[in-house]
Amino acid sequence: MFDRTQWFLAGMSIALSVQLSQPVAAAVPVGKTVQTSQTNSSEAAAKAFKEGLKLYQQGTAKAKRSAIVKFEIALNLYREAGDRRREAVTFSNIGLVYSGLGEKQKALEYYSQSLPLSRATGDRGGEAITLNNIGSVYSELGEKQKALEYYSQSLPLRRAVGDRSGEAVTLTNIGSVYSALGEKQKALEYYSQSLPLFQATGDRSGEAVTLTSIGSVYSELGEKQKALEYYSQSLPLR
Incomplete structure (x- = not known):
């Protein structure tokens, strides 16, 4: 399985940095107290989110658990601000962290809360990423058919929003599932779509990952020379 879900975290970090750069009015006109409160919640949420991202990127289990705490703070603040799109993103990010910690059921709980919010806000890109993430969890749990269901829902959304990188990731993930199911020719079909x-x-x-995966399929098919060709292409890229 090829997992490029971290892009989601990085992408939101950039978006939130832009939001934080916007000036805040010094005085609050009468009748705009609620709006100001929402702005404050959004800014506090963005700060907590960025802190969570930095912790996550440290890579240790302890730092990841600390990241969850920060993301949970951001989650509540986005909810207060009525920002359902970023609420969905944060749910998905918490799911990603739990998945990385090996807590797959917990990851699924958070992904399942992210998905309807992404759909409600029309964020098809976010929906596609979460569907891919859910597929990855099921794949790791050995539930390959269920993984295929989610990858197959993610793929057309990736294409619809023009996310070619994400499309490539999901195609490779589908190929990996077919390979694990013993359907080697089917796996090659998907790898051959993702590679270009x-x-x-x-x-x-x-x-590089996809070239290695293709090499592995050919090796398992007994075509050792062909496997070597693909491994040899992957190596310098690695």
Whole structure:
């Protein structure tokens, strides 16, 4: 399985940084108290979110658990501000952290709360990422058919929003599931779709992973020389 869900975290961090750069009025006109309160909640949420992101990026289990605390604070503040889109993003990010910690059921709980919010706000990109993330959890749990269901829902949304990098990731994930199911030719079909997308978007890491996956399929099919060809292409990219 190829997981590029961290883009979601980084992408939101950039969006929130832009939001934080906006000036705040010094005086609050009568009747705008609620609006100001929402602005304050949004800014506090953005701050907590960024702190959570920094902790997450440290990579240790302790730091990830501290990140969850920060994301939970952000989650409540976004809810107070009525920002359902960022609430959905934060739910998904908490799910991602729990997944990384090996707490797959907990991850699914948070993803399942993110999904309807993304749909309600029309955030198809966010919905696609969460569907992909859910598919990844089910794949890791060994529930390959269920993983395929979610990947198959994510794929057309990736295409609809023009997310070619995300499309490549989901195609590779689908290929990995088919490979695990023993459907090697089907796996190759999906890998062959993802590879040019990774190349077109300049994602050498994704390209390397997919080349290795193709090599593994050919190795399992007994085509060792062909496997070597793909491994040899992957190595310098790695």
